[in-house]
Amino acid sequence: MKMSQNTPDKDEDQTSTSQKTISLPISRVRLIMKSSPDVNCINQDALFLTTKATELFVQHLAVSSYNNRAKQETKSLSYSDLANTAEENDTFQFLTDILPKKILAGDYLKSLEQLQEDDADF
Amino acid sequence: MAERPEDLNLPNAVITRIIKEALPDGVNVSKEARRAISQAASVFVLYATSCANNFAMKAKRKTLNAGDVLSAMEEMEFERFLEPLREALEVYKKGQKGKKEVSEQKRKDKEKKTDSENDKSREEEDEEEERMDEEPEAENEAEEEDVEN
Numbered sequence: 449m450k451m452s453q454n455t456p457d458k459d460e461d462q463t464s465t466s467q468k469t470i471s472l473p474i475s476r477v478r479l480i481m482k483s484s485p486d487v488n489c490i491n492q493d494a495l496f497l498t499t500k501a502t503e504l505f506v507q508h509l510a511v512s513s514y515n516n517r518a519k520q521e522t523k524s525l526s527y528s529d530l531a532n533t534a535e536e537n538d539t540f541q542f543l544t545d546i547l548p549k550k551i552l553a554g555d556y557l558k559s560l561e562q563l564q565e566d567d568a569d570f
Numbered sequence: 571m572a573e574r575p576e577d578l579n580l581p582n583a584v585i586t587r588i589i590k591e592a593l594p595d596g597v598n599v600s601k602e603a604r605r606a607i608s609q610a611a612s613v614f615v616l617y618a619t620s621c622a623n624n625f626a627m628k629a630k631r632k633t634l635n636a637g638d639v640l641s642a643m644e645e646m647e648f649e650r651f652l653e654p655l656r657e658a659l660e661v662y663k664k665g666q667k668g669k670k671e672v673s674e675q676k677r678k679d680k681e682k683k684t685d686s687e688n689d690k691s692r693e694e695e696d697e698e699e700e701r702m703d704e705e706p707e708a709e710n711e712a713e714e715e716d717v718e719n
Contacts, residue, residue: 469661471584472588476581477580480580484623488632490634493636493659494634494639496659497640498618500654500659501639501648502580502615502618506588507592508650510588510592510593510607513603514597523594523596524597530606538647539646547606
């Protein structure tokens with residue numbers, strides 16, 4: 449299966465040779481890495497390792513969240529399982545900003561009211 | 571540089587496949603969960619890059635290398651990835667080397683082909699002279715062509 453289309457640079461070659469070991473497109477991972485302002489150059493091995501690590505990370509996050517799911521009786525993985533895992537597992541702490549826990553608007557308003565009442569006490 | 575914000579996303583189809591392969595058969599992953607994992611993966615790349623870059627800067631290097639990425643994994647407490655990463659890198663390097671050898675071989679084959687084509691035209695001349703009793707050799711030639719293609 450060909451993964452990288454529209455990439456006229458040399459990366460396309462590398463993506464196709466490493467099909468057996470990685471499935472994410474190296475060119476896209478490089479684009480994300482290069483969007484980081486301090487990064488100058490990335491050698492081919494570092495690029496490959498980051499791509500592979502990202503795949504391992506996706507597997508690890510999915511499996512951890514699934515094992516930690518709220519509804520153990522169902523065979524499904526939901527957003528809240530991910531948000532819970534991000535919050536409870538130390539290595540996933542960096543994800544809490546993009547995996548915020550969802551709360552009901554009503555609960556949020558209540559907690560806001562609670563805060564205001566607490567403030568009023570002072 | 572990324573021109574559109576969606577350039578910083580990883581392809582959903584590939585992410586979905588990796589998730590499916592990691593989980594037991596028949597697990598349903600909600601669309602929202604898939605999107606969240608994909609975004610988490612992009613953030614992971616940025617986080618790993620920034621950690622690796624710190625190691626490169628400390629060593630006063632401008633180019634990120636494999637060691638920087640492995641050190642970053644340790645710092646991020648993803649030591650569990652180190653062993654599979656080293657193994658994958660080994661395979662990858664072998665593949666790169668193998669690829670070089672393959673292209674080298676192809677080049678040689680090409681040279682050989684042009685040589686044998688010259689031979690063939692000579693043979694054809696011979697054939698015309700004694701066409702009647704040439705059958706076994708003609709067969710050989712057909713086989714040769716198959717191999718080349």
